[in-house]
Amino acid sequence: ETGIDAWLRYAPYPGAAGHKAFLPQTIFALNTTTTSPVYTAGTELALGLKSIYDLQASVEYQDALHYTTCPGKHLIVGTLSSYDAKAHGVRVPELIEDGYFLDITPRRVLIIGQNERGALYGAFEYLNRLGQGNVAPASFASNPDAPIRWVNQWDNMNEGGTHGSIERGYGGVSMFFWAGVVREDLTRVHQYARILASVGINGIVLNNVNANASLFNENNLDGLKRIADIFRPYGIRIGLSLLFSSPQSYGGLSTFDPLDERVIQWWHDITDKIYARVPDFAGYLSKASSEGQPGPLTYNRTLADGANLFARTVKPYGGIVLFRAFVYDSKTLNQTLDWKADRANAAVEFFEGLDTEFADNVVVQIKYGPIDFQVREPVSPLFSHLRQTPSAVELQVSQEYLGQQAHVVYLAPMWKETLDFDMRIDGKPSAVKNIINGQRWNTGRGGYAAVVNAGLNSTWLGSHLSLSNLYAYGKLAWDPESSAEELLDAWTRLTFSHDQAVVDTVREISMASWPAYEDYSGNLGVQTLTDILNGHYGPNPASQDGNPWGQWTRADGFSIGMDRTLKNGTGNAAQYPAEVAATYEDPETTPDNLLLWFHHLPYTYRLKSGSTVIQHFYDAHYRGSAVAQTFVTLWEGIKDKIDAQRYEEQLFRLVYQAGHSLVWRDSITNFYYNKSGIPDELGRVGNYKYRVEAEDMQLDGYVKYQVKPFESASRGW
Ligand code: BDP
Structure with a gap:
């Protein structure tokens, strides 16, 4: 699989046989204009039923429902104006623009949009459920939080x-x-x-x-x-x-x-x-x-x-x-x-x-x-x-x-x-x-x-x-x-597999990923510490100062961070409403993860965790990159449970990420070690004896290259 259908690939559901009894055999889509969202919904529903459950539903496009009592198990998708709810004895809950009402009973499925768009969203919601093997009765309205x-x-x-x-x-x-x-x-x-x-x-x-x-x-x-x-x-x-x-x-x-x-x-x-x-x-x-x-x-x-x-x-x-x-x-x-x-x-x-x-x-x-x-x-x-x-x-x-x-x-x-x-x-x-x-x-x-x-x-x-x-x-x-987790689980089932091991693995990797990335890139609110001058990609903390974009860390030999207090700094903390401003104005009340965003502090400043700023940098970078190494092993654990193409392509990226997280770790820790002169309490920083240096290799077809920033290579080459 190439991934091109994203979460809409409508993979056959493993328990399809038992579910068929609950599915509609006829779809009534209440718009005959082929370019209308309701028409799209009709086509999409038929595609999903066929693909997920191997059920060939017929679609009847009508501008208004021709029947008072629809024959057989059926699905109706329409809008408040094309479907006469009252005539059918249906009470539709309040809908706002783009909202929909989804009513699933063993006999029929009703999808009513406040407008055409809402009907299409209702159809996709129904398909989302089918794709996850959920054919249970339900009745609810869903309205968007924002237009x-x-x-x-x-x-x-x-x-x-x-x-x-x-x-x-x-x-x-x-x-x-x-x-x-x-x-x-x-x-x-x-x-x-x-x-x-x-x-x-x-x-x-x-x-x-x-x-x-x-x-x-x-x-x-x-x-x-x-x-x-x-x-x-x-x-x-x-x-x-x-x-x-x-x-x-x-x-x-x-x-x-x-x-x-x-x-x-x-x-x-x-x-x-x-x-x-x-x-x-x-x-x-x-x-x-x-x-x-x-x-x-x-x-x-x-x-x-x-x-x-x-x-x-x-x-x-x-x-x-x-x-x-x-x-x-x-x-x-x-x-x-x-x-x-x-x-x-x-x-x-x-x-x-x-x-x-x-x-x-x-x-x-x-x-x-x-x-x-x-x-x-x-x-x-x-x-x-x-x-x-x-x-x-x-x-x-x-x-x-x-x-x-x-x-x-x-x-x-x-x-x-x-x-x-x-x-x-x-x-x-x-x-x-x-x-x-x-x-x-x-x-x-x-x-x-x-x-x-x-x-x-x-x-x-x-x-x-x-x-x-x-x-x-x-x-x-x-x-x-x-919930971030529930969204992720649904996405995984639709995108990869219903297998619980796959769902758990993707969840474990994904939920650990932002904290890990923060750990091995930039900590304590100091920003991402990427290269600012060019691609915004790899580590380059030196580029964070002296650039015209104002993305600064103000790091020197003793201290780091932007003083954004009203008292001594740029006054940014005071741009927030009073209660929030008071929290950010004082390093004691500023959350650790934003400490260096709002304050300029010595590397030896003690965090609420008890660690110093510099030791936190070291620990976080080792911790984050260690987590990134586990992504590879976790992914390898589901090798037989997903298709080979996507497995291999993602594996390639995860292996790369694991490696690049080490480049991040070593660059950042080295850089601040050089700047502050304060050694890592655990003796890790600067200790690269396990590495194979490219410049020690016999190189065929490669040239020696001085890496910039220098700290991105263990000996600069
Ligand atoms: C920055 C991007 C730049 C965008 C700019 C923007 O580096 O490419 O043009 O934001 O949002 O993050 O306008």
Whole structure:
């Protein structure tokens, strides 16, 4: 198996024979339009029944149910408007947009969506149960926690190029674009739509946030229509990232000032052209005035001026704008000159005073932490500053700083920590999940975005195990109360096998993976300690200081960490609501795992665990990499229980991860040993007598190479 069907492979269920009596033989899908989600649901249900239970159900597509009493065991899938519940004596619980009612009895299955999309979600939920061998009666309504459940692709246009790259994509080239144009063959888009819809995703931004305006040429606009047509039967609407300076760089105007009439008109014209082709276009995503990207600040306009410019163009069509809070000015960050400079402060500072200024169809999209997708960050303080403006959390399925799919890192536990975190705004319960779903302020509703960056690789993301993150993302956006373990177990059964040993093994590896990665990469909130200058991949703690991105550790010979207190540091702790601020202001009350995020402390500082900072570094790195070694053995234990192709491909990655975790361990421990001069109490650091040095080997076809950073090789070569 290649992995291409992800968790929708509908593998034959081992106990199929005994279950058949409970399954429908006829499916009534209440929409005859082949491009409707309800029609899709009918086809998908038939496929699942055939594939999982070898049951050839017939599908009857009708616009309204022709029968008062349906014959035989049957399934009805429709919407509140196509299915006359009252006439059939059915009481449907309250449904909100995209929600569904699933009623399974031994005689019939009823799937009623609040809308077409909801019906499709109900169908996928039913199939999810069937795939796990669950045919038991059930009756419940399920409503999404938030209306925005989007994925962001960072696919490049590669205009004038010869390929279709994806920024921070580790699963192959773009399925949408190739050398500046929309691909002719969009087969994979169809498969991707199916996977996304099955976990409740309802929107997708197709192109890189570092956007390119060539999407707007007539040919590409027609291409967008083709893409939207593929997503529509799956209830997914497309959106686009915008390059703020397009009116000038692409449109030939002399300005891109968001308040200039010509600029406004230009964006209206473009938007009209898009909607003429894609009437259900979801809206725009904007990265502006960030990391060298043009934006409203170029003209001394506010971020709200920028967001509202786009918001007004899509408003008549019901579109929205996701305006990213990832705004900081890398040029002004200069750590050597200004001890108080702090990129973590930027978002709150830039959005200061703007809460009342945004148009009502603007949602601010905020990365989970104040810096950038690190292995451990506190929740972004901006979540507590927007009371009138809806917000969405931005997560990253693409493991940019987290091993880039070469390392297994199951992210649901990390995301849940973010979503559950209580900001205590005004001293009242204010969990992030209840801020983004609109409950906390009772204003607009925001939601969820995740950078996914799936590509043409048959594994979609680059490795088989990383797909659990996409599954869990969709499910958590639907219901943030879901348990990380339960999601994982369901995913494993659907993806690999029902065998309990497989389920247990994948669980053991996955649940240990984020803590292990944190242990062997960056501890105590010091950030991931990857190479900052280039790929964000392997260890390079030296690159964490003296870079223009403000990802600093401020490590010297005696101490380490960013002082973000109000008292002595950058004041970042004070950007949080009072109770949280007080916790972070004092090292005694700051949780150990964020200690160096908020405080600059001697290597000899004692943690709550009793260990010193430096000894914790050493211990954690040895512990984490030791855990990574167990992944290989665990995986080998299920060799005969899953298909050979996926077994071998994943094994290859786990062996690699085990090795790379040692590179991580030795690099980081060596680096801080060299810096601090404090030896490891257990005498491990710097002691590499077991190693075979490449430079001692007889090399044929290899050249000697001085490794940078030097500490990544035991003797530098
Ligand atoms: C950083 C990525 C960069 C993105 C940027 C963003 O390294 O490729 O453009 O975030 O989110 O993490 O805009």
